[in-house]
Amino acid sequence: MLTTWVVMPTCLPVVRRRCHTCASERFRANGKFRVNAHHKLIDVWLLALCATCGETTKITILERTNVRSVRPELLDRLHDNDPDLAAELLQDPLVRRRNRIALDWDDAWRLDTGGTDHLDREAIDVSVRFAARIPVRPVRLIAEGFGLSRAEVERLLTEGNLVSVVRLSGKLSGDFTFTLKR
DSSP states (O other), rough: EEEEEEEESSSSEEEEOOOOTTTEEEEEOOOEEEEEETEEEEEEEEEEEEEOOOEEEEEEEEEEEEEEOOOHHHHHHHHTTHHHHHHHHHHHHHHHHTTTEEHHHHOEEEEEOSSSSSTTSSSEEEEEESSOOOOOOHHHHHHHHHOHHHHHHHHHHTTTSSSEOOOOOOOSSEEEEEEOOO
16 A cells, blocks of 8 residues: 655745845745836845845846736736745746755755554555655655654665665655665
């Protein structure tokens, strides 16, 4: 029987960018947008506050874009300060590259295993699904899901009792499956 685990975000990730005021590198996005119109052109920024000094930085979403080219639903979501839209835009690689930012997902996600009824079986097939592109080490997920130490998971991996089609070392942000043999 296949057990499904879900990696879910709990809040917006920390934005990694250098603060011009205090040289900190951590900003908290709260989902607030600033929309500024210049006749037929529109600029949109996602606002983030420095975790140390509280200085505001603007993450560029749209720059000098014709208002008619922006979908009305998107414009409504921007005006409503939709936090789901902020999460989507922060994960967009084009937005991150344009603004030279990185995301820090530490303490911004949780693992939902669906209970502990699967722990007593001899072989356990698990499908891990990501609700957002959150880079996490599979060894950490497996250790957290089964209540093991990371060293014990590494030992199971080297002994061949933990198998997967994907490589379980490094970080993953896409769905994968694995089998644990006891």
